[in-house]
Amino acid sequence: MSEQKITFVNSEPAKCGCKMEFSSGGGHYSDVLYVTPCETHCGSKPFGPVEVKRDADGWWYHPNIPEFGEGEDPTPYIAWIKEQGLELKGWHSGDETYDLPDEDAACTAWNPESPGPEWFLIGIFDTEDGPYVSWARRKDES
Incomplete structure (x- = not known):
């Protein structure tokens, strides 16, 4: 090259x-x-939906989200979301009408529904407050 x-x-x-x-x-x-x-x-297509294959514990993170280094500073991620023209929506599993069973400390039993047809999944991951789902859509879609 x-x-x-x-x-x-x-x-x-x-x-x-x-x-x-x-x-x-x-x-x-x-x-x-x-x-x-x-x-x-x-060298790649614009960021968008991909096939979701959750791991054995139910976690998944969009493979085309760049690495932003170690640390807690969300500034680079927020800037990238803005550059991509994305709107985000997310919630914790406990925010829904049911809680996960205690024996499912990972999140294999949680299958959150998309907030709408134009939204695509960008991650299901663990946080200090429990499992969290994050969806994205292009801002110009409504």
Whole structure:
């Protein structure tokens, strides 16, 4: 694979369509450059629904969500969701009309329903407050 250089001039999008955004980290982090690759450079389809195959404990996380590093700072994830033009909706298993059986501490018995036909699953995962489901849809859909 040959090396390609993407040139950004005065923070404008590159000729190919790649975009770059600078953040000073708000005084909490080092300077950060966010690059949003164009279709040519991203090498993948736009983020969207995929086949869901939950593991033996019932957990699942969308495989195309990028890694945002270790730590509790949600800022990179929130920025990525915004760049993708997504709206999120989620809830804990206990927020529904029933609770999971005590013997199902994982979440194999919980099968949350989509909030609507345009929503797709992005994760069923454990939190300090118990199992949580997260759905997404494009903001321009309603």
